[in-house]
Amino acid sequence: MSSLQVDVLAYEAPCERCSFPLWWVFGLLPSYRPRGEEFTTTDFPGAVDMARRVLAAPDGDTADIAAQLHDRPAWQRGRSFNPNRCGACGHHADWHVFDGILNRACHGGWIHAAVGRVPVLEWRAVRGRGQGIYWPYC
Template sequence: MNTLRVDVLAYDMPCRQCALPLWWVFALLPSHRPRGDEFTTTDFPEAVEMARRILADPSGDTADMAAQLRPRPAWQQGRGFNPNTCGRCGHQAEWHVLDDVMHDAFHEGCIRAAEGRIPIGEWRAIRGRGQGIFWPFL
C-alpha cells in the first residue's frame, strides 16, 4: 500500500474559558513539497479522524492531544466545526475560535505537532471532497 507522510499542524493558544495553554489542532499537510491547495483543515470529520490517528501513535508523545479531539456532534453539519476541547475544563469552543487559530497561525507561525503515514487513497478521498482551503504561505 502506498502511503504519504502527513504533518498535523497546531497552534499554541489558551482555552478561552479556563486559560489553560493548549495546542489547537487546525490542519493536515503533506510533509514533502506541499502545495497550498493541499492544506486540509480539521473542521471535517474525516480530517479530524486522520489527525487523531496520527497524534495517537504510541511512538510519539501527543496521545493527550488525540484525546482532546472530539468528533462532530450528530446534529451539526457542514463546515464550521472545532474538534478541539480543553483537557482541564472540557470546553469546546465554537467554530469561529478555530478560524482565529488559523488566522494567528498564518501570521505568527504554527507548530508541526506530529507526523504520520496515511494511505494515499484516504488522503485523496479527503482532498476530493474539498476539505480544506488554500494556504498561501507554501
C-alpha cells in the same frame, strides 16, 4: 497499499474559559514539497480522525492532544466545526474561536505537532471534499 507522510499542524493559544495553554489542532499538510492547495483543515470528520490517529501513534508524545479532538456531532452539518476540546476544563469552544485560531496560525507561530503516514486513498478522500483553503507557507 501506498501511503503518504502528513504533518499535523497546531497553534498554541489558551482556552477561552480557563486560560489553560492548548495546542489547537487545525490542519493537515503533506510533508514532502506540498502545494498550498493540499492544506486540509480539521473541521471535517475524515480529517479529524486522520489527525487523531497520527497524534496517537505509539512512537510519539502527543496522545494527550489526540484525546482532546472531538468528532463532529451527528446533527451538525457544514464546514464550521471546532474539533478541539480543553484538556483541563473540557470546554469545547464554538467554530468562531477555531476560525480565529486558524487565522492567527496562518500569520505565523504554527507548530508541527506530529508527522505520520496515512493511506493515499484515504488522503484523497479527505482532500476530495473541496475545502478551498490555500496554506501560504508551503
